[in-house]
Amino acid sequence: MAFMGKIFQALRRTRESVSDAFESVIKSKVSPESMEELEDTLISADMGFSTAETVLEVVEKHQKKGFINRVESYLISELPDRKNVELSFEKSVVLMVVGVNGTGKTTSAAKLANYYKSFGKKVMLVGADTYRAAAAEQLKIWAKRVDVNIVCNEHSQQPSAVLYDGVTAAKAQGAEIVIVDTAGRLHTVKNLMAELEKMYRVVQSRFPEYEIHSLITLDASLGQNSLIQAREFANTVQVDGAVLTKMDGTAKGGIIFPLYKDLKIPVTFIGVGEDLDDLIVFDRTEYVQGLLGTAEDR
Ligand SMILES: Nc1nc2c(ncn2[C@@H]2O[C@H](COP(=O)(O)OP(=O)(O)OP(=O)(O)O)[C@@H](O)[C@H]2O)c(=O)[nH]1
Ligand SMILES: [Mg+2]
Numbered sequence: 328m329a330f331m332g333k334i335f336q337a338l339r340r341t342r343e344s345v346s347d348a349f350e351s352v353i354k355s356k357v358s359p360e361s362m363e364e365l366e367d368t369l370i371s372a373d374m375g376f377s378t379a380e381t382v383l384e385v386v387e388k389h390q391k392k393g394f395i396n397r398v399e400s401y402l403i404s405e406l407p408d409r410k411n412v413e414l415s416f417e418k419s420v421v422l423m424v425v426g427v428n429g430t431g432k433t434t435s436a437a438k439l440a441n442y443y444k445s446f447g448k449k450v451m452l453v454g455a456d457t458y459r460a461a462a463a464e465q466l467k468i469w470a471k472r473v474d475v476n477i478v479c480n481e482h483s484q485q486p487s488a489v490l491y492d493g494v495t496a497a498k499a500q501g502a503e504i505v506i507v508d509t510a511g512r513l514h515t516v517k518n519l520m521a522e523l524e525k526m527y528r529v530v531q532s533r534f535p536e537y538e539i540h541s542l543i544t545l546d547a548s549l550g551q552n553s554l555i556q557a558r559e560f561a562n563t564v565q566v567d568g569a570v571l572t573k574m575d576g577t578a579k580g581g582i583i584f585p586l587y588k589d590l591k592i593p594v595t596f597i598g599v600g601e602d603l604d605d606l607i608v609f610d611r612t613e614y615v616q617g618l619l620g621t622a623e624d625r
Pocket of ligand 1: 426427428429430431432433434435456459462509510511512544571572573574575576597598599600601605
């Protein structure tokens with residue numbers, strides 16, 4: 328119930344515009360004007376053109392009664408089922424947190440450490456952002472708050488070397504989840520992307536006992552731009568899922584649809600604030616109901 332409340336709150340702004348548009352279709356009946364307004368709203372919520380078009384078709388087809396429930400089922404069916412995208416823990420995991428500058432990597436790494444620790448996993452944080460002067464310090468503060476071990480090196484300029492040291496220490500301590508904070512990089516800067524690729528190779532070749540997974544942080548308020556970032560990262564390195572951050576401050580909560588439909592990247596977590604517990608496991612039903620306002624009376 329607490330989770331439901333949070334996701335519902337985080338979607339407030341997106342929902343306000345989306346459910347208003349549905350309301351006006353209900354009130355004024357299906358007309359070219361109300362349908363156009365609905366289409367505009369769905370597209371400006373970044374839901375993507377093809378999903379928006381299908382929603383309109385569903386509304387037209389079921390305009391006599393209950394189209395909102397049909398829309399709800401359709402939108403849920405467009406998203407990944409949580410049980411297919413959750414990390415499996417058959418093996419220990421190195422979880423890389425990657426993304427463009429300022430999208431919320433460090434904060435999300437800390438939230439993820441807190442999340443996995445909360446159900447009994449032995450977690451280690453690795454600060455592999457060797458570019459920004461204060462990066463290691465920032466992660467150290469988080470590690471202290473979460474109360475997990477951390478490996479970082481303020482004097483190193485080689486992220487792969489810090490990563491190597493970090494996973495070596497994790498292995499020695501029996502850490503099951505190694506969460507790696509990386510430097511922010513623009514998907515257009517080739518050498519930084521090559522460096523990221525190298526970090527993946529270090530884990531794959533040196534630590535076969537760890538499975539490598541990665542999450543890209545995407546700032547929900549950047550809308551379509553996030554889609555471009557995700558596409559470029561996925562062209563260089565493996566991207567298993569996304570943390571959609573800063574959902575608390577935006578009306579553009581629809582990007583989840585094209586991310587999955589066009590790029591096959593499932594959103595696995597949503598960031599809804601700056602604190603440790605402001606991380607929600609993505610659940611497609613809660614999300615769609617929060618978007619449409621259909622969960623209000625439950
Ligand atoms: N409101 C809100 N703020 C967030 C969220 N996630 C991160 N932030 C804030 O966004 C800012 C940037 O977060 P960081 O975690 O430092 O981002 P980063 O990707 O590590 O940044 P660089 O290392 O500089 O590339 C900070 O002020 C965070 O508190 C979120 O889900 N909601
Ligand atoms: Mg950072």
